[in-house]
Amino acid sequence: MTTAPPTAGAGPAVPPVDRDLKRERFGWYSYDWAMSVFNTSVTTVFLGPYLTAIAEDAAGPDERLSFLGLSIAAGSWFSYVLSASVLLQVLFLPLAGAVADRSGRKRELLGGFAFLGALATTALYFAGDGRWLLAAVLFVVANISFGAATVVYYSWLPDLAGPDERDAVSSRGWAFGYVGGALLLAVHLGIVLSAESLGLTTGEAVRICLATAGLWWGAFTVFTVSRLRNRPVRESAGRSRSSFRQLARTMREMRAFPLTLWFLGAYLLFNDGVQTVISLSATYATEELGLEQSVLTGAILMVQVVAIAGALGLGRLAGRYGAKRVVLGALVAWIGVIGAAFFLQEGAVAQFYALAAVIGLVQGGTQALSRSLFSQLIPAGKEAEYYGFYEISDRGTSWLGPLAFGLTFQLTGSYRLAIVSLVIFFVAGFIALALLPMRRAVVAAGNVPPERL
Numbered sequence: 001m002t003t004a005p006p007t008a009g010a011g012p013a014v015p016p017v018d019r020d021l022k023r024e025r026f027g028w029y030s031y032d033w034a035m036s037v038f039n040t041s042v043t044t045v046f047l048g049p050y051l052t053a054i055a056e057d058a059a060g061p062d063e064r065l066s067f068l069g070l071s072i073a074a075g076s077w078f079s080y081v082l083s084a085s086v087l088l089q090v091l092f093l094p095l096a097g098a099v100a101d102r103s104g105r106k107r108e109l110l111g112g113f114a115f116l117g118a119l120a121t122t123a124l125y126f127a128g129d130g131r132w133l134l135a136a137v138l139f140v141v142a143n144i145s146f147g148a149a150t151v152v153y154y155s156w157l158p159d160l161a162g163p164d165e166r167d168a169v170s171s172r173g174w175a176f177g178y179v180g181g182a183l184l185l186a187v188h189l190g191i192v193l194s195a196e197s198l199g200l201t202t203g204e205a206v207r208i209c210l211a212t213a214g215l216w217w218g219a220f221t222v223f224t225v226s227r228l229r230n231r232p233v234r235e236s237a238g239r240s241r242s243s244f245r246q247l248a249r250t251m252r253e254m255r256a257f258p259l260t261l262w263f264l265g266a267y268l269l270f271n272d273g274v275q276t277v278i279s280l281s282a283t284y285a286t287e288e289l290g291l292e293q294s295v296l297t298g299a300i301l302m303v304q305v306v307a308i309a310g311a312l313g314l315g316r317l318a319g320r321y322g323a324k325r326v327v328l329g330a331l332v333a334w335i336g337v338i339g340a341a342f343f344l345q346e347g348a349v350a351q352f353y354a355l356a357a358v359i360g361l362v363q364g365g366t367q368a369l370s371r372s373l374f375s376q377l378i379p380a381g382k383e384a385e386y387y388g389f390y391e392i393s394d395r396g397t398s399w400l401g402p403l404a405f406g407l408t409f410q411l412t413g414s415y416r417l418a419i420v421s422l423v424i425f426f427v428a429g430f431i432a433l434a435l436l437p438m439r440r441a442v443v444a445a446g447n448v449p450p451e452r453l
Contacts, residue, residue, distance in 0.1 A: 027227020097388030117145030171315025270429025276401030306360030314365025
């Protein structure tokens with residue numbers, strides 16, 4: 001089934017939800033289910049503390065590592081690795097989007113990137129015994145592959161939902177992701193808590209959790225690829241023989257859509273904060289608050305469960321009040337989260353769980369509605385390329401936040417000051433998004449505005 005691209009000034013473009021479209025949407029939702037375990041079990045829960053621990057074990061008496069002639073604090077290693085993976089994505093993800101738009105082979109590209117990332121994640125099992133550099137290389141490969149697959153995955157949203165449906169469809173996908181992440185994380189929690197009775201050390205249990213996350217990601221990607229369909233390449237996608245030339249052309253053309261770039265700038269700011277809190281919360285909890293891995297895993301599991309209701313609930317609020325207003329409200333809540341995190345008492349498990357519940361309520365909605373908002377601002381035929389720029393700051397791949405966190409810790413030795421340094425990203429992002437005229441931005445991109453923005 002194909003639908004004609006919407007034109008500015010027409011009524012709401014809502015494709016008929018026939019059986020084929022429902023089947024494809026379910027396949028699209030299933031990739032959120034497949035990939036979410038990389039964010040939860042790998043980036044958020046296990047890899048940060050684990051990579052930090054093996055880096056500290058390998059460090060010298062001064063608790064520093066020697067890398068490329070630089071002296072690096074072992075406690076900052078994971079945040080620097082995360083930032084390095086993003087700097088590489090700045091070069092690679094828009095190119096991956098250009099290839100996807102120009103080739104019309106999104107199914108094949110999604111499968112290839114996802115399987116490479118899943119393989120690298122599974123191989124983290126072998127990164128024990130002080131192999132901090134091997135773990136870093138595997139994570140960089142996995143994170144770049146994750147970002148590239150997500151670029152292609154996001155680009156299906158305008159094909160699967162009209163302007164007035166995208167907030168709901170995007171929110172459902174995010175909810176599917178939280179269900180999948182919660183199920184596997186529950187299994188991982190059981191493995192970690194039962195490590196001694198299973199004859200495993202904690203490190204061995206964590207390595208099993210990392211490997212099974214990779215296997216889960218790869219296995220369920222097979223189902224996703226079987227349901228999604230390639231679309232014909234649109235004329236606006238360009239006919240350059242070289243994807244590099246096509247990318248350069250798109251970057252020049254983006255200057256004609258300053259309001260779309262404005263949204264990207266706002267999103268870069270506040271999502272840096274969101275992603276840094278998500279990816280480094282495990283390090284903060286273990287290193288500053290002295291919480292056990294089992295407490296941390298339980299809190300993240302609770303976040304996953306609460307976030308299912310949060311994503312769907314904020315999606316419904318967006319249908320009533322508009323996605324932009326709901327995202328702005330969520331950013332206010334994130335600022336409150338940062339302030340509360342600074343004052344958490346060491347070893348206070350109940351306080352940590354309460355804060356995690358608030359994060360769960362706003363986390364999914366912030367990301368799902370940002371994804372659907374941006375889909376309204378992309379010129380037809382350029383979806384994957386534009387989502388390439390979007391994904392640079394998405395899903396744990398931000399670089400300014402982790403860099404600020406790592407530098408603050410290195411200069412002050414305080415994880416509390418490092419976490420509070422992230423407030424600036426939420427405040428600046430809130431201001432930038434609040435000042436953006438969304439309806440005018442949608443029309444300027446040649447799209448039909450939804451009824452509520």
